[in-house]
Amino acid sequence: MACRxxxxxxxxxxxxxxxxxxxxxxxxxxxxxxxxxGAPFKKGQRLAGVEQGPRVMREAGLIDKxxxxxxxxxxxxxxxxxxxxxxxxxxxxxxxxxxxxxxxVSKAVEQAVRDNKLTVTLGGDHSISIGTIHGHxxxxxxxxxxxxxxxxxxxxxxxxxxGNIHGTPLSFLVNQLxxxxxxxxxxxxxxxxxxxxxxxxxxxxxxxxxxxxxxILQKFNITSFSIHEVDRFGxxxxxxxxxxxxxxxxxxxxxMSFDIDSVDPAATGATGTPVPGGLTFREGMFxxxxxxxxxxxxxxxxxxxxxxxxxxQDKVNTVMTAxxxxxxxxxxxxxxxxxxxxxxxxx
Numbered sequence: 001m002a003c004r005x006x007x008x009x010x011x012x013x014x015x016x017x018x019x020x021x022x023x024x025x026x027x028x029x030x031x032x033x034x035x036x037x038g039a040p041f042k043k044g045q046r047l048a049g050v051e052q053g054p055r056v057m058r059e060a061g062l063i064d065k066x067x068x069x070x071x072x073x074x075x076x077x078x079x080x081x082x083x084x085x086x087x088x089x090x091x092x093x094x095x096x097x098x099x100x101x102x103x104x105v106s107k108a109v110e111q112a113v114r115d116n117k118l119t120v121t122l123g124g125d126h127s128i129s130i131g132t133i134h135g136h137x138x139x140x141x142x143x144x145x146x147x148x149x150x151x152x153x154x155x156x157x158x159x160x161x162x163g164n165i166h167g168t169p170l171s172f173l174v175n176q177l178x179x180x181x182x183x184x185x186x187x188x189x190x191x192x193x194x195x196x197x198x199x200x201x202x203x204x205x206x207x208x209x210x211x212x213x214x215x216i217l218q219k220f221n222i223t224s225f226s227i228h229e230v231d232r233f234g235x236x237x238x239x240x241x242x243x244x245x246x247x248x249x250x251x252x253x254x255x256m257s258f259d260i261d262s263v264d265p266a267a268t269g270a271t272g273t274p275v276p277g278g279l280t281f282r283e284g285m286f287x288x289x290x291x292x293x294x295x296x297x298x299x300x301x302x303x304x305x306x307x308x309x310x311x312x313q314d315k316v317n318t319v320m321t322a323x324x325x326x327x328x329x330x331x332x333x334x335x336x337x338x339x340x341x342x343x344x345x346x347x
Contacts, residue, residue, distance in 0.1 A: 031070045034330065035117035036063065037108050038078035043087075043097040044127025044166035047272045049308025053322075054078055054122035056307050056315075060323045062122075069331045070339060074117065079104055090185045091157035098127050098165045099188025105131025106138070106191075113139035113299060120326065123303030125272070126153055126166040129257045130192070133173055136299040137195035140253045143298065144246035145201045148287060149259040150275040152206055152213040152224070156180040159212025166304075167210075174198060176220055198222050202242035204287065205230065205262040208275045227277055235283045239290050253298035256291055256329065258284075260304050260322055267321050269314030271304045281321060288328035300329055 038054030203224035265274035
């Protein structure tokens with residue numbers, strides 16, 4: 001009984017500390033300078049349609065919704081990516097296209113962060129996060145990473161069953177996995193240097209891991225919370241533990257990479273690799289709201305929205321969910337927003 005009480009006390013103390021930190025910081029996030037970067041890229045996987053993600057999120061009113069929250073939003077448009085007709089499989093598919101595209105993404109994100117913009121990158125498939133995280137790290141080397149996803153995406157080119165690079169981006173970025181990458185066979189990545197340590201990463205929502213990924217997470221004891229832990233502890237405690245693990249002092253800029261397939265396909269059926277039993281819409285929103293309230297969000301990816309997958313209603317639901325998550329990450333509150341200085345009009 002004493003052990004249970006001690007554990008409960010520790011959990012309660014952690015949650016209270018987390019809430020106090022958020023209350024101190026979230027007011028600083030109002031009225032940010034925001035840069036939107038479109039990365040309409042599909043070559044990290046096999047399905048057409050995911051390159052339309054930036055377009056459909058903008059068409060759903062994303063930019064106006066962010067401006068209504070008081071942010072100064074600069075839409076920097078979509079990046080243009082080179083086409084490679086001779087791009088054979090070297091362990092992974094389309095290495096030339098992905099290497100060139102992620103280099104371009106990295107430069108765009110680095111510049112936006114150096115311009116002191118909260119940088120939002122709209123995917124595209126999850127391979128773009130090689131570029132977004134690398135670019136962010138060039139400007140903010142002390143960043144930490146929240147990876148919200150059904151998949152860990154930390155396969156190496158030698159362990160990926162599919163050969164799709166959207167399932168491998170983190171292996172290219174983690175220092176401890178540098179020796180597992182066949183760099184000589186992937187010359188299009190010669191620009192890339194790993195920029196993360198395993199202690200910088202927390203996974204939330206995992207529920208579909210390959211053996212190589214499971215091995216890597218266990219070998220290096222990487223902070224990870226599967227959907228089982230979300231069910232067991234609740235999303236509030238999972239996010240509190242994740243942030244405590246990667247940012248215990250609350251002084252590191254946060255990069256959040258949010259794959260729309262982290263949310264259950266009942267709400268996000270228009271995505272390429274749906275996995276049943278995911279986060280609820282409410283849990284996805286809770287994550288977004290709490291990360292906003294830290295006041296530490298520096299860069300954000302939202303990826304894998306594919307309007308050519310699933311039914312028409314799947315498309316509507318998925319795009320709506322993506323836009324709601326993005327706006328919650330930048331301050332939209334489900335209980336309603338009150339602009340600073342608001343007063344009731346008088347007759």
